[in-house]
Amino acid sequence: MYVAVKGGDQAIENSQKLLDEERRGDPRVPELSLDQIREQMSLAVDRVMTEGSLYDPELAALAIKQARGDLVEAIFLLRAYRTTLPRFGAGEPVDTATMAVRRRISATYKDLPGGQLLGASFDYTHRLLDFALAAGDDRPVAEIAPEGVEPGMPRIADILDHEGLIEREEPGDDDAPVFDLTRESPRYPADRAARLQNLARGDEGWLLALGYSTQRGYGNNHPFAGEIRVGEVAVEFAPEELGFPIEIGEITVTECQMVNQFKGSASVPPQFTRGYGLTFGHCERKAMAMALVDRALRAREFEEPIEAPAQDEEFVMAHSDNVEASGFVQHLKLPHYVDFQAELVTVRALRRKAGYAADSAISDAAE
Amino acid sequence: MTTVIPHPTASAATTAAPTRLEGYNFAYLDEQTKRMIRRAILKGVAVPGYQVPFGSREMPLPYGWGTGGIQVTAAVIGPDDTLKVIDQGADDTTNAVNIRRFFAKTAGVATTDRTVDASIIQTRHRIPEKPLTEQQILVYQVPIPEPLRQLEPREAETRKMHALQEYGVMHVSLYEDIARYGRITRSYNYPVRVNGRYVMAPSPIPKFDNPKMDRMPALQLFGAGREKRIYAVPPYTEVKSLDFEDHPFEIETWEENCALCGAEDSYLDEVIVDDQGTKMYVCSDSDHCRERREAGFQGDGGPNSGGPR
Numbered sequence: 001m002y003v004a005v006k007g008g009d010q011a012i013e014n015s016q017k018l019l020d021e022e023r024r025g026d027p028r029v030p031e032l033s034l035d036q037i038r039e040q041m042s043l044a045v046d047r048v049m050t051e052g053s054l055y056d057p058e059l060a061a062l063a064i065k066q067a068r069g070d071l072v073e074a075i076f077l078l079r080a081y082r083t084t085l086p087r088f089g090a091g092e093p094v095d096t097a098t099m100a101v102r103r104r105i106s107a108t109y110k111d112l113p114g115g116q117l118l119g120a121s122f123d124y125t126h127r128l129l130d131f132a133l134a135a136g137d138d139r140p141v142a143e144i145a146p147e148g149v150e151p152g153m154p155r156i157a158d159i160l161d162h163e164g165l166i167e168r169e170e171p172g173d174d175d176a177p178v179f180d181l182t183r184e185s186p187r188y189p190a191d192r193a194a195r196l197q198n199l200a201r202g203d204e205g206w207l208l209a210l211g212y213s214t215q216r217g218y219g220n221n222h223p224f225a226g227e228i229r230v231g232e233v234a235v236e237f238a239p240e241e242l243g244f245p246i247e248i249g250e251i252t253v254t255e256c257q258m259v260n261q262f263k264g265s266a267s268v269p270p271q272f273t274r275g276y277g278l279t280f281g282h283c284e285r286k287a288m289a290m291a292l293v294d295r296a297l298r299a300r301e302f303e304e305p306i307e308a309p310a311q312d313e314e315f316v317m318a319h320s321d322n323v324e325a326s327g328f329v330q331h332l333k334l335p336h337y338v339d340f341q342a343e344l345v346t347v348r349a350l351r352r353k354a355g356y357a358a359d360s361a362i363s364d365a366a367e
Numbered sequence: 368m369t370t371v372i373p374h375p376t377a378s379a380a381t382t383a384a385p386t387r388l389e390g391y392n393f394a395y396l397d398e399q400t401k402r403m404i405r406r407a408i409l410k411g412v413a414v415p416g417y418q419v420p421f422g423s424r425e426m427p428l429p430y431g432w433g434t435g436g437i438q439v440t441a442a443v444i445g446p447d448d449t450l451k452v453i454d455q456g457a458d459d460t461t462n463a464v465n466i467r468r469f470f471a472k473t474a475g476v477a478t479t480d481r482t483v484d485a486s487i488i489q490t491r492h493r494i495p496e497k498p499l500t501e502q503q504i505l506v507y508q509v510p511i512p513e514p515l516r517q518l519e520p521r522e523a524e525t526r527k528m529h530a531l532q533e534y535g536v537m538h539v540s541l542y543e544d545i546a547r548y549g550r551i552t553r554s555y556n557y558p559v560r561v562n563g564r565y566v567m568a569p570s571p572i573p574k575f576d577n578p579k580m581d582r583m584p585a586l587q588l589f590g591a592g593r594e595k596r597i598y599a600v601p602p603y604t605e606v607k608s609l610d611f612e613d614h615p616f617e618i619e620t621w622e623e624n625c626a627l628c629g630a631e632d633s634y635l636d637e638v639i640v641d642d643q644g645t646k647m648y649v650c651s652d653s654d655h656c657r658e659r660r661e662a663g664f665q666g667d668g669g670p671n672s673g674g675p676r
Contacts, residue, residue, distance in 0.1 A: 008459050008461070008464055009464055009468070011461065012461060012464060012465060012468075076429070079425045080425050080426065080427040082425070083424045083425040083426070084391065084395075084397075086397075182422075182425075183422040184420075184422050185420035185421060185422060185423065185595030185596070186595075187420070188521075188522050188523040189523065314520075314521050314522060314523065315520075318522075323425065323429075323430060324430045324431075324593045326429065326430075327429035327430030327431040327432060327434075327593065328430055328431035328510070328593055329431075330429065330431070331429065331430075331431030331432050331510070334432065334454070334462050334491075335454060335455045335460055335462075336455075336492070336571075337455055337636055337637075337651075338455045338456060338492045338493055338555070338572075338573055338634070338636065338651055339492060339554070339555040339556075339571050339573065341573070341634075341635070341636055341637055341651075342554035342555045342573040342574065342575070342619060343554050343555075344637065345554065345619045345621075346552055346554040346619075349550070350548055350550075350552070353548075353549060353550075
């Protein structure tokens, strides 16, 4: 017998108990601690912090644990928490030139001031499953380099800028309020600040696919990975009552400066252009994809034809947020039987009009 | 074989609770945010049918599941309000239960499933059968606030079209239905024109409910969280479903009556009662149906029931 699905308090409560049980898994297996997630799933933590728009490794670890490793769900949890936090102001712009660099590579120069610093990277690993790791980690320790890293590594764009080969990025009026996409609804056309905010919290997979599409000819912008750097930067805040900025903490960020070709236009001499990506933690793939998409979205600014999806700012921005996308796609699980009934009535009427008898076959079978 | 009665037989209500969730403001949102939302609502009331952009917040419920309606309700609800939440016309559908629990938890307000007892009714996909009064507010959950979205995906364009009242594309779309099928085939989210000015999405209510919006004594508020838009229809405002002189707007009708209460004029859900596809029809508005049964009305009980109960 078919039972009509109707929910209720009890069903929800039972479902949530079951969810908790499934999250815990086999109780004979030791429970994950937040420290373990933070230390050993650090790239997952970084992604959740970046797309959750909240720098807090501890809470991101909790979100991952609570979400059973579903990172989009974890991002949702972190966002829903973030939205309740009071705001006491906007920080000073972070200066990545003063970053304590852990990794810094450039694909445009063999060597450059400050040098190439490979750091920790999957890049040159052979992707062979390490069965020894399955048996347990033997506490690997990396050796300390004989010399320290040079302090103050100039950014690639600053180097190119000496010759005027790359577009300048003039800081805007410091006192002008910056658009805040968490407080205002986006207006199109959007400015670059709004776009970069959107991309910074945008879904990594979405940006990866869009960035990739530009490389395959859908809005190609001839990118070079000018520089990718990962490391710690100071966050400064100027409290009103003090009147000068003080350091309130340190965060890890990944920054990508793409150097893109540009032939020049009637008003601009030939020079390289830029695409920019920045994430919390170490999210290199995301930062690079973001830089590609940022550059693609500047098509209007450079009077390039807007032909590809990655150049279409409404298309890119309106669909980049995985919390929005996940919610709306999955809302199809909610009952729609009122609307479906309306469609049934319409389809039956159309069929009658077209000369088909009203579902007589089914009624006969039932009787 | 027994027939499943998909409706509750008794009404349920909770009283206001003095204790609510600690660590959060009344009705979850902080007062500044609620003020921002109320400003958007006031603008919406002042310009009926116009979609007001607002700084939609991330809610602890998923986008697409009523975050816009929840924010609107949170902005207008007070400790003395009585809240009713329906989804598909029923109070006991899981999402309605969940949203009602959310407000019971964060605002400690009284809840009810009786339309007459509610001061605020949050709804997804239906308007209650019982006419609403000036003392009530109806809050709609809206997935896509832009009625022109399926015809023009770009926000920059649709805003212009509204500003210039360029609604020809919508009429053409309705006309194409007639040319192809002999009738307008939109059965829900049927576009309306509000106060003779803005074309508005009534949210995915069946077109059966559209006439109820016209000159409704209650204030109608629409919240779209993901799309960050609020709009409103003030009390007693004209809401006209788009149509043509030779193809006037009409609503759904059924040959059947409600199997439980016998109602002939309410919106009916089709319930499949066995694996042979046997159907019974029951009121989608569970409160309306129960009230009628309490008043002594009876349906035929539906198939396999052996006649009226």
